[in-house]
Amino acid sequence: MFLIKVITEYKNINLDKTFDYYSDVEIPLYSRVLVPFNNKEIVGFVTEVVEGGKSEFELLEVKGIIDEKPIINDELFSLATFMQEKYLSSRIQALQTMLPPGLKPISKQKEEVIYDLYIEISDSDEKLTEKQAEVLGNIKKESILKNSVLIEKYKTHMINALVKKGYLKKIKKKRELVLIDEKEVKFLELTPLQEEVYHKVINNDKTVSLLHGITGSGKSEIFLHLTEYHLKQGKSVLVLVPEITLTLMMQEKFASHFKNEIAILHSRLTNAQRYQEYQKISEGKVKIVVGTRSSVFAPLNNIGLIIVDEEHDSSYKQSSGLMYHTNDIVIERASNHNAKVLLASATPSIVSLTKAYQKQYQYLVLNQRFFKQPLPKIELVDLNYEPINNIVSNKVISSINETLKNDKQVIILLNRRGYNTMIQCRDCQETLMCPNCNVALTYHNSTKTMSCHHCGFSTRNINNCFYCGSTNLKRLGFGTQRVEEYLVNTFSETTITRIDQDAIKNIKQLQKSIDDFKDKKSNILIGTQMIAKGLDFDSADLVVVLNIDASLAFNSYDAIESAFTLLVQVSGRSGRHSGEGKVLIETFQPNHYVIQRAQQHDYLGFYELEMKQRKKYDNPPYYKIALLLVSGEDENKVVKEANSIYEYLNENLKDVIIHNNMNAPIYKLASRYRQQIVVKYKSIESIKDEILRLKKSYGSKKGVSLTIDIDY
Numbered sequence: 001m002f003l004i005k006v007i008t009e010y011k012n013i014n015l016d017k018t019f020d021y022y023s024d025v026e027i028p029l030y031s032r033v034l035v036p037f038n039n040k041e042i043v044g045f046v047t048e049v050v051e052g053g054k055s056e057f058e059l060l061e062v063k064g065i066i067d068e069k070p071i072i073n074d075e076l077f078s079l080a081t082f083m084q085e086k087y088l089s090s091r092i093q094a095l096q097t098m099l100p101p102g103l104k105p106i107s108k109q110k111e112e113v114i115y116d117l118y119i120e121i122s123d124s125d126e127k128l129t130e131k132q133a134e135v136l137g138n139i140k141k142e143s144i145l146k147n148s149v150l151i152e153k154y155k156t157h158m159i160n161a162l163v164k165k166g167y168l169k170k171i172k173k174k175r176e177l178v179l180i181d182e183k184e185v186k187f188l189e190l191t192p193l194q195e196e197v198y199h200k201v202i203n204n205d206k207t208v209s210l211l212h213g214i215t216g217s218g219k220s221e222i223f224l225h226l227t228e229y230h231l232k233q234g235k236s237v238l239v240l241v242p243e244i245t246l247t248l249m250m251q252e253k254f255a256s257h258f259k260n261e262i263a264i265l266h267s268r269l270t271n272a273q274r275y276q277e278y279q280k281i282s283e284g285k286v287k288i289v290v291g292t293r294s295s296v297f298a299p300l301n302n303i304g305l306i307i308v309d310e311e312h313d314s315s316y317k318q319s320s321g322l323m324y325h326t327n328d329i330v331i332e333r334a335s336n337h338n339a340k341v342l343l344a345s346a347t348p349s350i351v352s353l354t355k356a357y358q359k360q361y362q363y364l365v366l367n368q369r370f371f372k373q374p375l376p377k378i379e380l381v382d383l384n385y386e387p388i389n390n391i392v393s394n395k396v397i398s399s400i401n402e403t404l405k406n407d408k409q410v411i412i413l414l415n416r417r418g419y420n421t422m423i424q425c426r427d428c429q430e431t432l433m434c435p436n437c438n439v440a441l442t443y444h445n446s447t448k449t450m451s452c453h454h455c456g457f458s459t460r461n462i463n464n465c466f467y468c469g470s471t472n473l474k475r476l477g478f479g480t481q482r483v484e485e486y487l488v489n490t491f492s493e494t495t496i497t498r499i500d501q502d503a504i505k506n507i508k509q510l511q512k513s514i515d516d517f518k519d520k521k522s523n524i525l526i527g528t529q530m531i532a533k534g535l536d537f538d539s540a541d542l543v544v545v546l547n548i549d550a551s552l553a554f555n556s557y558d559a560i561e562s563a564f565t566l567l568v569q570v571s572g573r574s575g576r577h578s579g580e581g582k583v584l585i586e587t588f589q590p591n592h593y594v595i596q597r598a599q600q601h602d603y604l605g606f607y608e609l610e611m612k613q614r615k616k617y618d619n620p621p622y623y624k625i626a627l628l629l630v631s632g633e634d635e636n637k638v639v640k641e642a643n644s645i646y647e648y649l650n651e652n653l654k655d656v657i658i659h660n661n662m663n664a665p666i667y668k669l670a671s672r673y674r675q676q677i678v679v680k681y682k683s684i685e686s687i688k689d690e691i692l693r694l695k696k697s698y699g700s701k702k703g704v705s706l707t708i709d710i711d712y
């Protein structure tokens with residue numbers, strides 16, 4: 001008999017302990033089982049197996065075994081413990097965060113396997129027409145015999161005719177990820193400056209190197225060379241990139257060099273695809289993983305190097321469930337594997353740069369563009385004086401004109417999607433708000449709807465005021481759709497591509513839009529921050545930034561840092577190859593230090609000014625922040641609970657700064673009212689016990705819930 005210790009799928013912190021069961025057959029460690037619990041059958045995760053083990057209680061039997069072998073290894077199990085302790089969560093929640101769909105220790109998940117149709121060449125005696133024989137000959141020369149690809153090329157009726165006559169056969173195959181680009185890209189030789197960085201990363205005594213390389217300095221070339229070096233040492237390499245657009249570019253670069261040694265993970269994969277990639281990695285079939293945030297949990301063995309590209313990017317922070325920061329997990333895994341970490345960015349996060357200044361990280365600088373082109377010239381368009389022609393200033397219009405005339409391309413950044421960003425009633429003066437959130441509705445012209453960008457609410461009732469019924473509505477503010485329409489009318493000779501969440505529904509569409517602009521099928525690209533990072537276009541010489549002022553107005557301590565980063569990143573898209581890049585920033589606040597420092601390409605100057613603000617307001621890196629969010633449908637209850645939590649913490653915590661409870665930036669979201677309490681601390685030890693106590697008591701409270709973001 002085996003004594004089996006399991007943790008249950010319930011992530012409530014009060015149940016974060018092992019429960020004993022028995023089994024007559026041996027069960028693998030770190031696998032999932034079905035066990036009876038409170039008269040229900042639930043999923044458990046095996047943390048210990050003791051042969052002949054005894055218990056003082058009468059044990060229930062394990063009902064079923066889900067996995068034939070362990071689903072994680074020792075290293076990842078210890079990582080779960082690290083996360084549990086660091087983020088004050090339960091261990092099962094850490095495991096549920098780490099594992100891909102299909103392997104999560106949780107009930108009610110189905111594993112979907114997707115099949116694709118392929119064509120197999122077969123023999124037959126049937127007579128073929130001349131045309132059919134020709135097509136068959138061509139198909140025999142094809143390297144990829146995927147049905148959908150062939151149909152597009154040779155037409156459905158032709159393929160079907162050949163199938164009917166027996167020359168082709170349709171078969172189904174489990175979907176494998178087909179890499180997007182088969183183009184062979186040559187390894188470029190490193191410049192002496194890049195080479196220096198390369199050697200310093202390899203020979204560093206410190207675990208972490210921070211590479212501060214200006215846009216266009218060829219950071220990804222260094223990544224490729226470092227990857228090759230570690231593969232030759234028999235090690236594996238993990239490459240993390242921010243969400244979506246950058247995944248594609250990096251994927252393309254890595255895939256063309258390291259064809260079969262690479263697995264790709266990002267959030268747009270189906271569950272089945274993610275599951276398959278995960279299995280491939282854990283079976284050791286690949287040595288390189290390129291992916292977004294959650295790939296930090298990829299079950300690679302023998303890791304030699306972890307690269308975090310655009311390390312400052314906000315997508316590295318998980319913002320729901322267990323709210324971890326990828327960089328923390330990266331450093332923990334590197335120490336498990338005795339591996340090196342390379343954090344890279346043109347605008348390192350304030351927190352990382354501080355660590356580099358304090359010599360916790362090795363600080364590496366690359367301040368020359370790859371082909372030695374100068375950084376673009378940045379001009380401000382002061383909207384207090386500059387006449388605005390409808391939507392954008394005359395100055396912007398004439399610059400676009402000039403750029404197009406020189407056969408160059410234009411990128412326009414506006415970080416608001418939709419058509420109008422606000423609808424107001426002229427009779428009762430109310431702004432039309434989402435019924436579930438206190439957020440103004442956005443008008444979308446393409447769908448003729450008003451929608452909420454926070455909860456998904458959408459209505460076709462666009463002609464009447466919700467509050468007084470008046471039809472006298474005015475639409476204010478503009479988003480990417482409105483600007484696109486304006487540009488289409490103004491530059492009618494030019495094709496325009498728009499990239500934002502509404503225009504782009506899947507990765508294929510995104511790739512096509514990027515390719516269209518790359519191939520100059522369109523000459524103006526307008527988009528939200530999706531277009532700001534990583535993209536590299538030969539002829540994009542003009543970048544225009546609209547309404548940056550909105551990005552300076554958010555009320556979170558790091559909004560300023562994000563706005564600065566956005567400006568630097570998007571400016572960096574300009575003149576990468578011609579060296580004649582120009583950037584125009586429209587603003588009502590030309591003297592704001594973010595805009596001033598961005599204009600001078602002066603990151604370190606910005607850093608100093610921003611650090612003064614951080615110090616003044618006790619923000620990171622001077623203090624760490626725990627953000628407690630109290631939410632519920634009953635407004636009175638929420639406020640009452642937030643009050644009492646504030647008072648409790650105020651009485652019981654020492655050496656911390658606690659801000660009185662106040663409304664969250666979005667006070668009502670998806671029908672729930674939200675209040676927050678900010679706790680600033682130097683060491684987690686000073687808040688740990690009380691936070692855990694609060695979490696335990698809220699695990700069971702009805703009506704009000706408490707979520708806590710440690711190290712917010």
Ligand SMILES: [Zn+2]
Nearest residue numbers: 425428465468
């Ligand atoms: Zn009204």
Ligand SMILES: [Zn+2]
Nearest residue numbers: 434437452455
């Ligand atoms: Zn809403």
